[in-house]
Amino acid sequence: MNLSDPKDLASLLEALLLASGKPLSLERLAELFDEAERPSTVLLRKALDVLDKSCKGRAFELKEVASGYRLQVRANFSPWVGRLWEERPQRYSRALLETLALIAYRQPITRGEIEEIRGVAVNSQIVKTLLEREWVRVVGHRDVPGRPAMFATTKQFLDYFNLSNLDELPPLAVLREMEPEPLVDPEDAPVPESLQARADLASEADAPREQTSFRSLLAELDSMEVGLKTDFDDLREDSVDDEALPDGESRD
Structure with a gap:
């Protein structure tokens, strides 16, 4: 050779x-x-x-x-290659991924600064998991009272996500475009005409009862485990009635 x-x-x-x-x-x-x-x-x-x-x-x-x-x-x-291993890939919580993203984009950053941005406390188990996986490490201490540890990502983090350096991280603007649209508050969402008509009929047929609200209708639908879809095409005609059926039962 x-x-x-x-x-x-x-x-x-x-x-x-x-x-x-x-x-x-x-x-x-x-x-x-x-x-x-x-x-x-x-x-x-x-x-x-x-x-x-x-x-x-x-x-x-x-x-x-x-x-x-x-x-x-x-x-x-x-x-297909993933089927070679019986155990499923580990899934990480949204809180852990948000914490990791903040460390990656704002490093070096302290736990307190992460909590200030997220608006909630960082679970100690999240920090422990990131340290154990060697995705983050302590790179120093902030020169403030208490001297909190500052976290930054590691080469193992870059290797795991198939990156050669931090410059290959997608811009934050791209990540924001990938975020799902915020869910509409049920109280503010428009009530589909078909569902409102059934609610009106129910209230007219049983006058002594308190008028059915949209919130109570949602509660009944949730209790019957019927997913609320935007077009409501999959709701059966008898899904909303004067009384909700027990969980897991259906009218046949």
Whole structure:
């Protein structure tokens, strides 16, 4: 094998990256060679470029992340590859992801500053989880009374989210566009004519009873586990009546 040839060196680097199981930096790759045969940084980059081009059209790709280079399965194959493992991917709470996002975009930031922005207290378990996963670390202490710890993200955070540096984080404006539209308060939402007509009929048929409000109708629908849709096409004619049925039962 001619290690001065980028093509031969690319094959060797492919073997090293496949066997490693974790990203390898240029410095770490160079350390794997004897001093007499150690390729220069320029030659290593040329070989990595050859390797990257050889991955075109294949199921895996060469990816540079914060910790270095790694070979990984392309994202479009993940739905099938994920079935190799029986356990489901861990799901994280909205509170944890909001806390992580604030640390990523506002770092270094203290717990108190996160709580001030979110408007709620940060659960200690959230901070513990982020530290244990090595997604965040303490980088210092704010020079204020109490000297609170300041948090910042780590290379492991960048590696996990397939980023090489913080500049690759999407702009905040893009994230705001991805946020779902705020839910309309039921009291302020317009009442569909069909539902209001049924409510009026119910109140007229049973005059002694208190007039049915939109809030009470929603409560009845929720108790029957009927999802309230914007067009109400899926509501049965008998879904709203003088009395709500017990949970899980339906009129047949």
